[in-house]
Amino acid sequence: MTARRCPALFLTAPASHQGKTTVTAALARHHRNQGRRVRVFKTGPDFLDPYILERASGHAVYGLDLWMNGEDDCRARLHQAAADADLILIEGSMGLFDGTPSSADLAALLGVPLAAVIDAAGMAQTFAAVAHGLTGFRPGLAFHGIIANHVASERHAEMLAQQLPEHLPLLAALRRDEAVRLPERHLGLVQAQEIADLDARLDRAAAQIAATALAELPLEVEFPDFAPPAMPPLLAGKRIAIARDTAFAFVYPANLETLVQLGAELAFFSPLADAALPDCDAVYLPGGYPELHLDALAANTSLKADLHKHTAADKPLYAECGGMLYLLDRLTNREGGSAAMLGLLPGHATLQARLCGLGLQQMDFPGGALRGHTFHYTRLETPLAPACHARRASGAGMGEALYRQGSLLASYFHAYFPSNPLATASLFLP
Missing domain, CATH: 3.40.50.300 (P-loop containing nucleotide triphosphate hydrolases)
Known part of the structure; x- marks a missing residue:
């Protein structure tokens, strides 16, 4: 080339x-x-x-x-x-x-x-x-x-x-x-x-x-010619169900491509509209605007049951920012409206008037470090102790917390999967 x-x-x-x-x-x-x-x-x-x-x-x-x-x-x-x-x-x-x-x-x-x-x-x-x-x-x-x-x-x-x-x-x-x-x-x-x-x-x-x-x-x-390196098929044979609708749309196209290049099959579903979780080996809940769709998310009890079955079977579930908010016991919007969410992660988040998190960060996962960022207006209260914290790119202060609950990993951190494909694969493997 x-x-x-x-x-x-x-x-x-x-x-x-x-x-x-x-x-x-x-x-x-x-x-x-x-x-x-x-x-x-x-x-x-x-x-x-x-x-x-x-x-x-x-x-x-x-x-x-x-x-x-x-x-x-x-x-x-x-x-x-x-x-x-x-x-x-x-x-x-x-x-x-x-x-x-x-x-x-x-x-x-x-x-x-x-x-x-x-x-x-x-x-x-x-x-x-x-x-x-x-x-x-x-x-x-x-x-x-x-x-x-x-x-x-x-x-x-x-x-x-x-x-x-x-x-x-x-x-x-x-x-x-x-x-x-x-x-x-x-x-x-x-x-x-x-x-x-x-x-x-x-x-x-x-x-x-x-x-x-x-x-x-x-x-x-x-x-200049810069061909990307070939990726090992670490996710070959794995089917990943990814939330995608107006409530969960914050995902880099490069993240989806990385999963495919690692060998995964992608299946998309809507927490707002779909009654069932697709047959899958792992779930990815990206960020978005769950706070704008409280009633619809709370009303989808059949999908909630499927996601509970998924984690009860020790299948991986990775959630970022808005995806993490969906996992909580409750979520409250800026006007004070509140609704029950999935109840898979103990805690309650409330939308604030001011920005609560912003900036480039790096998070250590079981498979290695991933680079990414954070940007959110909600404040989380949870009794769960963080598994670790991200590091800010600036080196000043502690970054976002990573929470682990069984086979579930969740954080406000948005990962850029191409920054470390090996670490990415570890998110979706048992």
Whole structure:
């Protein structure tokens, strides 16, 4: 295999809430509407933005993080995408220089040019100062141009562009339009499958881009050959039942692929709608929004009975964050509504007004260490003593607890399975 070349652009911003996801999705939808094959990646741990970007591009969206994935995994995924893509887009996380490693670190390593999305609401000439600071802070980063978002008028757009130098062109001045804004809730964007008019919003946003310089394909970038190593068939002959619906949707596509590459057969079920657990050797309960579906989850007593039988038979059950909340005795939402959950893990969790856990972490499991992250608004009270705690990537303070109850493993920690396939296999083996 050899290096592959493909037009590529890295969408970044000076901060969160500038409109990166909307602009990236609009750009992906625009090029898809032109008949191009678009592959989109999201920087950092994220479950919500990728589903929006997947709907926009028509292809699964993978995460890129130099700490969680590792450099080789990032390079391998981009090299693979470049094999059949006409355009690769990467959406950054937070601000360009935020985090360790940051979006800037990833862009510099990959050599992908940057386009900075800046919320121009309430700004005029200061827009150019923000652009100057963002693009000049770290020498060596390649910038394709600047995107003004939430622009009020043509005159506003003219004022924004006035003091930009020639080497920082204004690629697009996107008008303020509530009809393209993506709705949000406590964990971030509303899930793609819950936004009834999402395709109409994406097409409207894409139409804004069509007549701008942003619509032109960027320069090609060379992506070196990084073939992923072959995985041993440690899960051959094992059938893993995975919860998947609007209550449990926080799972990396790369996690599912890793399980398949390890030899597992995957069977999906809905705790909201299915009365029975599929015939399986192990269960995976990923994160999501169980707190938004208390009554439906509590009412599914037949599935509850099946899951109790599963663990009583000492079959593995691995649960992350929202999946762990589903295992508890009770779960309470922010409004005070409460319902009985599965009763497989002693304890009660309550949704809080403030964030309770955030950041990259590494957890030691029986088969080795897995890298991942945590992000949750619930507080757990349980009499169960933790089997161990994760370690924060920053090295400061103790990370999330891991709970073991018979054949059950549960934590707020979201694991990135490709970071250690051997450890991943151990989660689903007796």
